[in-house]
Each structure stands twice: as structure tokens, then as C-alpha cells.
Amino acid sequence: MGKLKIKVCGMRNLDNIELLSKLPIDYMGLIFYEQSKRFVDQTVLLDNIDLGSIQRVGVFVDASLDDIKSKIRLYQLNAVQLHGVESPAFCQDLKSQNIQIIKAFGIDKNFNWEQLKDYQDDVDFFLFDTKTENHGGSGITFDWNILKNYTLQTPYFLSGGLTIDxxxxxxxxxxxxxxxxxxxxxxxxxxxxxxxxxxEQALNIIQ
Structure with missing residues (x-):
């Protein structure tokens, strides 16, 4: 697959975003889920920040199509990451917006891998996170050995409790x-x- 991409999620402070934009990362996530501690309200606009080649990802949990499409326009999103129970048809509709679709799933030892087959034609990537009640951001790692049960060819992001260690x-x-x-x-x-x-330390470790 080549060099691993790096996605930094949960950005919401403009000064912090500006500093991040100077690093060689590939994706930056903005969370539009109001119950998240990292929720981005509409005062955080990126008009005056040059993100270069960094892809802007909007993170949603069971939002309406209209809401997501308005955020795509307002924030000039390159990708949408869906953390709820969004259907394959919902993903297909958003794909028509000419953006990348990342469908996230919370993983544990009881995860039903068969359900992913219905999504594989309508998403660009899966994202495998630790299963929690809060749709991500838990800082908890799942057992990566479980990934051996993943049989499809759709590429994926690994999330959930990644640390410098x-x-x-x-x-x-x-x-x-x-x-x-x-x-x-x-x-x-x-x-x-x-x-x-x-x-920066993490980027140096994995390069």
C-alpha cells in the first residue's frame, strides 16, 4: 500500500490547527458530533489557514444528509467519516458529493465482520476503532489480533488508543x-x- 498515511483527528483550535498544518500529515479530522469533547462549532472556520495538501475530514455520528452536505460546503471537506449506524445507501448518497467516505466501526472480540460486505462498494476506507459508548476518542486500544478476521480488500485506518509507545x-x-x-x-x-x-516524534518514529 506504500507509505502509511497519518490522520490527526479532533482538531478545534485555530492556532493549534495552524501549527499542525506545518507537519507532513495527510488527513485532519474535525468532529461535528455535539456530544464530543472535541466538537467543532461554526466559529472555527479555516478560511485563513493554508492546509496545503492535508485532506479535511468531517466526523459525524448519525447526522442528516443535509447537515453533512452543508458542512462539506462550509468547511470544504475532502472526506466524511461516519461513526453511527449509517446505511450503505447513505454512504452511497454522500459518495456522489465527490468526496472520500470513511466508515468507522467499533471493534471488540464479538464484532460481526460480515456486516462490512454490504459497505465495501460504497466506501473508500473503513476505520477500525475501539468499541465504546462514545463513538471514539476513548484512548483505549483494542486487540489488533482481531484484525485477522477481516477478509475484505477495502483499505482501512487503524484508530483507538494509539500512543507514542x-x-x-x-x-x-x-x-x-x-x-x-x-x-x-x-x-x-x-x-x-x-x-x-x-x-513530530511519532512521525519520526514511523518514517
Whole structure:
């Protein structure tokens, strides 16, 4: 699959976003789920920040199509990440917006991998996170051995409790379908504020 992509999720502070934009990352996530501690309200507009080649990802949980489409326009999103019970048809509708679709699933030992087959034609990537009640951002890692049960060819992001201590192991997972690593809570000084130096360290580890 080539060099692993790096996605930094849960950004919400403009100064912090500007600092992050100077790093060689590939995707930046903005969370539009109101119950998240990293929720982005409409005062956080990116018009004056040059993100270069960094892809903007909007993260949603069971939002309406109209709401997602309005955020695509307002924030010039390149990708949408869906963390709810959105259907394959819902994903297909959004794909018509000419953006990448990332469908997230919370993983545990009882996860039903068969359900992914219905989505494989309507998404660009899966994202495998630790199963929690809060739709991600838990800082908890799941057992990566469970990924051996994944049989499809759709590439995926690995999320859930990635830290400076385990990111090297994540990057070395022997799976050509592993497209990128998604980092969030373990690289923060507080919810929504990333430790830029720690992210730089992580990038140096996995390059």
C-alpha cells in the first residue's frame, strides 16, 4: 500500500490547527458530533489557514444528509467519516458529493465482520476503532489480533488508543490493507489541543 498515511483527528483550535498544518500529515479530522469533547462549532472556520495538501475530514455520528452536505460546503471537506449506524445507501448518497467516505466501526472480540460486505462498494476506507459508548476518542486500544478476521480488500485506518509507545508496533502490522494511522487523544494536552512536539516524534518514529 506504500507509505502509511497519518490522520490527526479532533482538531478545534485555530492556532493549534495552524501549527499542525506545518507537519507532513495527510488527513485532519474535525468532529461535528455535539456530544464530543472535541466538537467543532461554526466559529472555527479555516478560511485563513493554508492546509496545503492535508485532506479535511468531517466526523459525524448519525447526522442528516443535509447537515453533512452543508458542512462539506462550509468547511470544504475532502472526506466524511461516519461513526453511527449509517446505511450503505447513505454512504452511497454522500459518495456522489465527490468526496472520500470513511466508515468507522467499533471493534471488540464479538464484532460481526460480515456486516462490512454490504459497505465495501460504497466506501473508500473503513476505520477500525475501539468499541465504546462514545463513538471514539476513548484512548483505549483494542486487540489488533482481531484484525485477522477481516477478509475484505477495502483499505482501512487503524484508530483507538494509539500512543507514542505503541505507534511503531501499529506501523509494523503485516497487512497491506492498512492505509493509515488515526491519532487523537493520546497526543493531546487537553481535549482538542494537540501536542505538536509529540506528533513530530511519532512521525519520526514511523518514517
Amino acid at each position: 505503541n505507534i511503531a508496533s501499529a506501523a509494523k502490522l503485516d497487512d497491506l490493507r492498512l492505509f493509515g494511522l488515526d491519532i487523537n487523544s493520546k497526543f493531546e494536552t487537553e481535549p482538542g489541543i494537540k501536542n505538536i512536539k509529540l506528533i
